[in-house]
Amino acid sequence: MSxxxxxxxxxxxxxxxxxxxxxxxxxxxxxxIAWAQQSGAAIERFNLAQQPLAFAENPVVKAFLERSGAEGxxxxxxxxxxxxxxxxPNRNELARWAALDTATDKxxxxxxxxxxxx
Amino acid sequence: MNFLQQAPRFLFFTGKGGVGKTxxxxxxxxxxxxxxxxxxxxxxxxxxxxxxxxxxxxxxRIAAVPAVSGLSALEIDPQAAAQAYRDRIVGxxxxxxxxxxxxxxxxxxxxxxxTEIAAFDQFTGLLxxxxxxxxxxxxxxxxxxxxxxxxxxxxxxxxxGFLEAGKGDASCLGPLAGLDKQRxxxxxxxxxxxxxxxxxxxxxxxxxxxxxxxxxxxxxxxxEIGLRNQYLLINAILPAEQVADDPLAMAIHQREQTALANxxxxxxxxxxxxxxxxxxxxxxxxxxxxxLTGDGAGLAPAAxxxxxxxHPGLAELVEEIAxxxxxxxxxxGKGGVGKTTLAAAxxxxxxxxxxxVHLTTSDPAAHLQETLAGALEQxxxxxxxxxxxxxxxxxxxxxxxxxxxxxxxxxxxxxxxRSPCTEEIAVFQAFSRIIREAGRQFVVMxxxxxxxxxxxxxxxxxxxxxxxxxxxxxxxxxxxxxQLQDSRQTKVLIATVAETTPVLEAxxxxxxxxxxxxxxxxxxxxxxxxxxxxxSPLLRQRASNELVEIAAVAKRHAPRYxxxxxxxxxxxxxxxxxxxxxxxx
Numbered sequence: 001m002s003x004x005x006x007x008x009x010x011x012x013x014x015x016x017x018x019x020x021x022x023x024x025x026x027x028x029x030x031x032x033i034a035w036a037q038q039s040g041a042a043i044e045r046f047n048l049a050q051q052p053l054a055f056a057e058n059p060v061v062k063a064f065l066e067r068s069g070a071e072g073x074x075x076x077x078x079x080x081x082x083x084x085x086x087x088x089p090n091r092n093e094l095a096r097w098a099a100l101d102t103a104t105d106k107x108x109x110x111x112x113x114x115x116x117x118x
Numbered sequence: 119m120n121f122l123q124q125a126p127r128f129l130f131f132t133g134k135g136g137v138g139k140t141x142x143x144x145x146x147x148x149x150x151x152x153x154x155x156x157x158x159x160x161x162x163x164x165x166x167x168x169x170x171x172x173x174x175x176x177x178x179r180i181a182a183v184p185a186v187s188g189l190s191a192l193e194i195d196p197q198a199a200a201q202a203y204r205d206r207i208v209g210x211x212x213x214x215x216x217x218x219x220x221x222x223x224x225x226x227x228x229x230x231x232x233t234e235i236a237a238f239d240q241f242t243g244l245l246x247x248x249x250x251x252x253x254x255x256x257x258x259x260x261x262x263x264x265x266x267x268x269x270x271x272x273x274x275x276x277x278x279g280f281l282e283a284g285k286g287d288a289s290c291l292g293p294l295a296g297l298d299k300q301r302x303x304x305x306x307x308x309x310x311x312x313x314x315x316x317x318x319x320x321x322x323x324x325x326x327x328x329x330x331x332x333x334x335x336x337x338x339x340x341x342e343i344g345l346r347n348q349y350l351l352i353n354a355i356l357p358a359e360q361v362a363d364d365p366l367a368m369a370i371h372q373r374e375q376t377a378l379a380n381x382x383x384x385x386x387x388x389x390x391x392x393x394x395x396x397x398x399x400x401x402x403x404x405x406x407x408x409x410l411t412g413d414g415a416g417l418a419p420a421a422x423x424x425x426x427x428x429h430p431g432l433a434e435l436v437e438e439i440a441x442x443x444x445x446x447x448x449x450x451g452k453g454g455v456g457k458t459t460l461a462a463a464x465x466x467x468x469x470x471x472x473x474x475v476h477l478t479t480s481d482p483a484a485h486l487q488e489t490l491a492g493a494l495e496q497x498x499x500x501x502x503x504x505x506x507x508x509x510x511x512x513x514x515x516x517x518x519x520x521x522x523x524x525x526x527x528x529x530x531x532x533x534x535x536r537s538p539c540t541e542e543i544a545v546f547q548a549f550s551r552i553i554r555e556a557g558r559q560f561v562v563m564x565x566x567x568x569x570x571x572x573x574x575x576x577x578x579x580x581x582x583x584x585x586x587x588x589x590x591x592x593x594x595x596x597x598x599x600x601q602l603q604d605s606r607q608t609k610v611l612i613a614t615v616a617e618t619t620p621v622l623e624a625x626x627x628x629x630x631x632x633x634x635x636x637x638x639x640x641x642x643x644x645x646x647x648x649x650x651x652x653x654s655p656l657l658r659q660r661a662s663n664e665l666v667e668i669a670a671v672a673k674r675h676a677p678r679y680x681x682x683x684x685x686x687x688x689x690x691x692x693x694x695x696x697x698x699x700x701x702x703x
Contacts, residue, residue, distance in 0.1 A: 010226050031522060048219070049226035052207065056214035070219045 002079050002097050003042045006033070006088070007061055009073035010049035029088035036091070041098035048073065119410050120389045121320050121349035122146060125256055128245065128310065131351075132262035132336060133322035134329065135452060135619040138353040139163070142322055142393070143260035144171055145409040151189040152407070155255040159183075159191040160244060162237055162261045163619070168193060171406060185403055190254075192244075196237035203227070203236045225573045228633075231266075231537060238263045238271075242307040262319060265339035268311065269533055271304050272343065312344030319348045321388070325355055325374035328454050334382035350388040352378065354395045356656065364654035366647075369686040395656050429649065429668065429681035431700040432460070435640055436467045438678075439560075439609060443473065446556035446601065448566040449642075450631075451613035452623050456644040460613055460682070461564035462486055463695040469497035470696070474559035478552050480504045480545055481564065489691050502548045504541055504565075511535075511544035542567050550598045556607060566610070568627065569634030572599045602636050609639040614671070616643050616664035616681075625675050641676035643668055649683035 006029075033043050046054040048070060055061045060082060064075055068085070076084040078097045083089075095101070121129075131143045140163045147159040158180065161168045168191055169176040172183045176193045183189040204227045212220055241263065244251055251257055311317050319340060323333045337348060361368040393409065439447060447464060449457040458481040465477035478500045479486050490499050512535045520528050534540070546567045555561050602608045610631065614624035628638050648661035648668065671679055682698055689698045 010223050049223050050207075052211040052215060052220075052223050055219075056211040062215065065219050066216050069216065070222050 001040070001042055002099065004036075004044070004083075004094065004097055005077040005080075006043065006045045007055060007073060007075040007077070008045060008047045009070055010047065025088050032089070032091050032094060036094040036098055036100065039095075039098075039100050041094060041100060043094075043098075119146075119149075119391050121318065121351060121391055122149060122410075125150060126314075126316050126318050126347070127254075127256060128317040129256060129258045130262035130311075130317065130319045131258075131260050131322055132319060132340075134332065134454060135623050136615065136617045137322045137324050137329070138393075139322050140168065140260045140619075141406070141409060142320075142351060142353060143258050144168060145406045147189060147191075147256075147258040148186055148403070148406050149410055150256050150258070151186050155188060156253055157189050158244075158251060158254045158257045159189065160194065160241075160257060160259045161191065162194045162196055162240075162259070168260075171402065194237060194240045196233045196240075199236040199240050200227075200233040203232065203239075225570070225633075229539060229570050230568075231539065234264060234267050235270075237261075238267050238307075242303055245307040245310045246303055262340070263311070265336075265343055266533070266537055268308055268340075268343050269536070271308050314345075314347035317345065317347060319345050320351050321348060321385075322351045322353055325352050325377045326454070327377045327380070330377055330381045330385060332453060334385050337384055337388070348388055350385055350390045352390065352392045355392050357394045360395075360654045360656045364652060364657065366650055366652050366684070366686055367654040367657050370657075370684075373688075395660075397656055397659055429643075429672070430679065431649075432463060432642065432680045432682050432698060433467070433700045435611070435642070435678070435680045436464055436699060439464070440468055440471055440473060442606075444556060444559050445561075445606075446553055446608040447560060447562045448602075448608065448610050449562075449564050449613050450566045450610055450627060450638075452620060452627075455613045455615050455620065456682075457613050458486060458564040459689050459695070459698070460611070460642055460644060461562050462490065463689065463698040464611075465497060465499075465560070465562040466490070466494065466692055466695045467699045468560050468562070469494040472496060476500065476552065476555055476559060476561045478502065478549065478561065479564045493692055500552070502545060504545050507548045508541045508544040511540065511547070539571060542571050546571065546598070553598060553601060556601075566602075569630040569632070569636060572602065572634045572636070599634065599636075603634070605637060605639065608636075610636060612638050612641045612676075613644055614641065615645050616648070616667040616671075618667065621667050621670060621675075624671075628675065637677075639677065641671050641679040643671060643679065643681045645684040646681045647684050649681045650685070 033045070037043055048055060055065060058077075060077060060080060061075060064072065064082070064085070072085055074085070074088055075082065076089055083097060084093065089097075129143075129146065131139045131146075133139050140161060143161070144159065147157045151157045159168065161176075172185055172191065174181065174183065176191050178193060178195065178198070180190050180192045183191055204224055207227060208220060208224055211223075241259070244257060321333050321337055323329050333350070341348065355374055356367060356371045358371060361371040396405070396409065439445070447461075449461045449464075451457055458479050461479060462477060465475045469475045474496050476498045477486070477490070480502050487499050487501050490497065512532075515535060516528070516531065520531050523531060545565060549563060549565070552561055552563075602610070612624050612628060614620045624641065631638055646661075646664060646668070647657050648664045650661075652658055652661055668681060682700075685694065685697065687694060689695050
């Protein structure tokens with residue numbers, strides 16, 4: 001099983017309540033991650049404002065921050081390698097990385113993943 | 119004094135800056151110690167003069183006060199507590215992550231909530247650690263935690279995530295993962311607060327309508343979470359015998375009596391004490407002993423002020439503002455310093471010069487709109503109801519984000535949405551629509567977000583900005599923060615009154631704005647007695663106390679400033695607002 005790590009930009013609270021608007025991306029990705037975790041995927045999330053050490057101690061993440069700055073976040077690592085930057089993954093991407101079967105797990109949701117569908 | 123009868127173990131004094139909490143708390147502690155009790159006085163006042171009062175250096179450790187038998191004191195600096203907390207989180211990554219990333223993290227941890235909860239963190243030991251405070255009959259605090267802080271700590275959901283498991287969670291407490299005590303200890307502290315046999319809360323207020331309204335809110339909020347043992351203390355009332363031949367003193371006296379007669383019912387029902395305005399400076403032990411009891415006879419009255427220096431008035435500021443022809447004018451400062459009135463006075467004066475002005479206010483009383491709307495050709499007035507804007511924002515968030523949360527998660531989100539930041543953000547969103555008009559005319563606002571909020575908003579906006587840039591190359595994208603940073607477009611005026619704590623609070627606000635790259639344009643010292651013509655000794659005493667604060671603003675804090683006199687009549691309506699400006703056209 002691959003391990004997926006998501007490095008969030010620094011948010012006062014991960015709900016985005018403190019932001020200019022509640023970020024629908026954050027809402028959606030939270031639901032997708034919950035789905036993938038329930039299906040057995042190994043996913044960890046790190047918030048820059050709360051766990052900066054996790055960013056500093058990972059050479060890949062640290063190099064990314066030096067190159068692209070915090071504006072480049074979020075950053076997704078799969079087995080330690082960069083898989084996605086600048087946006088959050090959708091359900092299909094999570095499923096591919098974690099080798100989950102979207103079709104058999106939730107047949108009725110196969111055509112449209114998550115809340116953004118249809 | 120009722121509030122000192124059968125005093126319980128813990129006494130908390132609460133009230134906004136400048137009402138005299140620290141003086142009253144000190145006087146109470148001395149009184150209790152003089153009656154034979156062992157007393158610990160805890161000050162969290164950023165302008166703490168407790169050490170000065172007792173003539174010793176106290177600091178962040180318990181120190182015996184030699185001059186008063188049975189009294190010890192401790193000073194907690196909430197800013198330092200918050201800084202220590204930030205250092206704990208950020209320290210390990212300094213030099214490892216790029217500097218601007220580290221700066222961003224620090225900003226996340228620089229809000230008022232962080233300071234507040236860090237200070238509460240320091241309290242908990244005093245409320246729960248029997249050993250630390252074993253010898254004391256009474257512990258007197260010159261401040262109290264807010265309802266928001268206590269409610270957060272009471273919510274089981276707040277503990278399920280970050281604080282216990284060390285995982286991020288959707289909460290204002292999230293950034294406070296570094297709180298270093300156990301859940302049981304916070305719970306014990308909150309329980310002690312809510313136990314009326316152990317804790318008494320004294321609401322300190324001045325006899326002013328707006329202050330009393332605010333105190334009523336604090337009362338309800340804290341009563342709801344169990345702090346029901348509450349007393350009301352009205353400080354610094356002008357005694358009737360002082361008013362005879364001073365029209366200004368007479369007007370103040372009447373205003374105070376009206377405010378007291380019309381105070382909110384929930385306050386009127388509380389046990390109440392009043393403390394008269396004293397003819398002496400509240401410095402030194404003798405003065406403190408006379409604050410609550412006795413008349414201070416034998417204490418030397420403070421020196422009568424010599425003729426105060428001539429200070430610039432509002433007219434000079436408006437003159438300079440008018441030259442630009444358009445722009446955004448924002449009044450900033452703590453509640454109760456008269457931002458709305460000052461904003462209205464500036465707007466009216468600009469409009470009378472024939473310049474188009476949009477005055478927009480969050481004044482809950484809405485009387486501005488009624489008295490000014492349609493009164494001047496060039497003046498439009500609009501109002502944003504902060505409660506309404508906040509509620510709309512709250513509902514929108516709950517309907518989107520809250521939809522998928524379980525009961526605990528939803529309770530936590532609801533509490534997050536009751537944080538002071540939420541109201542600030544909601545109101546600012548409403549205002550930012552009007553800000554755009556400032557390119558064509560004057561827009562005068564009586565409220566503004568803090569630098570902290572602006573920095574957070576801007577950080578969140580960074581992503582959208584990036585998207586906009588990529589989609590339409592070359593398009594000019596202006597965030598509200600960029601507009602506020604541009605001194606050609608925006609003038610920030612800091613409003614305060616000439617008293618120690620309010621001036622210090624205003625200086626902190628200026629610091630906060632500078633962090634966001636915003637340089638305040640001027641300061642306005644409102645309700646100045648020294649700029650008025652008082653003859654009664656009590657008022658002249660207050661006037662003389664003002665001088666040192668005005669000098670501090672003029673010399674240390676403000677690039678330019680104005681002093682606005684306290685008027686006999688409430689500055690309502692065009693004519694009196696004009697009087698406030700002091701211009702003669």
